[in-house]
Amino acid sequence: MQFEADGKTNGPGIRWPGGARVAVMLTFDFDAEFLRISRAESKGTKIGFTDQSRGEYGPHTGLARCLQVLEDHGVKGTFFVPGAVVERYPEQVKRIHAAGHELAAHGYLHESRRGISEEEEQAILEKSEALLESVTGKKPVGHRGPESIIHPFTPKLLRQRGYLYSSSMKDRDWAYLWPQDETGRALVELPGDVMLDDFTYYYFTFSDPAVRSMYPNRQVLADWCAELDALAAEGDKILVLKLHPQMIGRSSRAAMLGDFIAHAKSRGAWIATCEEVARYVLEWEGGDAQ
Structure with a gap:
């Protein structure tokens, strides 16, 4: 699958x-306070007590709203969960699984620093996989790098460990296969973009360094709906919405997410988990699912 992008019409057909x-x-990075902690550490600083509590809002309150919105609209999502979140918030992670949503890998401590060695990455994958498997009974088939950061060796490690897909890149509007390597295993990429990430609109902190991003829900909904409509008009495309329960889980924002889901349904979108889409892409391309 090699394509020259013209920015408008072409895709994989x-x-x-x-x-x-x-x-x-509909994807959720359920990284609780570890998002803020790791982000600060990668910038050589630390977060304060109240900033940590902003992250804790996800497991304590926001997650329940996210799950309720998905249930109300009869759709399933994919939750990318760091291993440490499984350890600290086991009941919440079990609730996600019990509701029929996909659990996928997202680091152990949400390690978003650059310069991680291949050996470190391997150990992170092993540890996080074991923790997710303790909840689901099977190894995860999907991976997203913390803050979407992956390394040159990450695709190879994912293939070696039997992953079906990655969802970290920002280079296309459609799903594609990574170029073949020595493993001979297919790996699907489900790319997204920062405009489809609630972090872009709602992340707020006085630390790491200070970020004060706060957009009105009507603008966020308008942006997401406009992008969906434009992609649907072109065809062959995907829209990966990247959400965080600590941000999208606020009451009015959760209601806005429900409005987006309703809009997507009205446009005839196929709303599915990342695993479902990746398996469909691989079958379309004539590959074999792992």
């Missing part, structure tokens, strides 16, 4: 189930 013009994935 895939046809989504039921004639859908776009595949939508």
Whole structure:
């Protein structure tokens, strides 16, 4: 799958189930306070007590709203969960799984620093996989780098460890296969973009250094709906919405997410988990799912 991007019309020529013009994935980075802690550490600083509590809002309150919105609209999502979150908030992670949503890998301590060695990455994967498997009974098939940071050796490690897909890149509007390597195993990439990330609109901190980003919900909804409509008009595309329960889980924002889901349904989007989309892409390309 090699394409020259023209920025508008071309894609892999895939046809989504039921004639859908776009595949939508509702993904949640359930990283609790570890997002803020690791982000600060990667910048050589630390967060304060109240900033940590902003992250804790996700497991304590925001997650429940996210799960309720998904249930109300009858759709499934993919939750990328660091191993340490499984350890600290086991009941919340079990609740995600019990509701039928996909659990995928997202580091152990949400390690977002650059310069991690291949050996470190391997150990992080092993530890986080074991913790997720303790909840689901199977190894995860999907991976997203913390803050979408991956390393040159990450795709090879994912293939070696039997992963089906990655969702960290920002280079296309459609799903694609990573170039073949010595493992001979297929790896699907489900790329996204910062405009489809609630972090861009809602992340707030006085630390790491200070970020004060706070957009009105109407603008966020308008941006996301406009992007979905434009991608659907082109066809063959995907929309990966990247959400964080500590941010999107605020009451009015959760309601806005429900409005987006309703809009996507009205446009005939195929709303599915990352695993479902990745398996469909691999089958379309004539590959074998791991």
